[in-house]
Amino acid sequence: MQFFIDEGTDIAEFDTLVEYVHEEVDTITSPEQARIALVHKHLPRLADYNIIEYDKHGETVYYHETPRLEQYLTHIEESKHGNDAV
Numbered sequence: 001m002q003f004f005i006d007e008g009t010d011i012a013e014f015d016t017l018v019e020y021v022h023e024e025v026d027t028i029t030s031p032e033q034a035r036i037a038l039v040h041k042h043l044p045r046l047a048d049y050n051i052i053e054y055d056k057h058g059e060t061v062y063y064h065e066t067p068r069l070e071q072y073l074t075h076i077e078e079s080k081h082g083n084d085a086v
Helices: 002-007 014-024 031-048 067-080
Strands: 011-013 052-055 060-063
Touching: 002 011, 002 014, 011 014, 014 031, 014 060, 031 052
Parallel strands: none
Antiparallel strands: 011 060, 052 060
């Protein structure tokens, strides 16, 4: 989700998300680990909540804007960087 907020887009190629997760998540140590986590855990969960749609054949992820969730994530990111202003 943070990728879509950061990039200001609602469509992403799967490989782009793999790279993003690999670079941004400290506990992900390889692109293959990112790929497995996305396919088997994160994308299915987000799809279950209708936050994303994942075209497995085209390897494209479509994000459904969710303003309340985006506001929450933005607040978390600001808190991480020491900026508690909302």
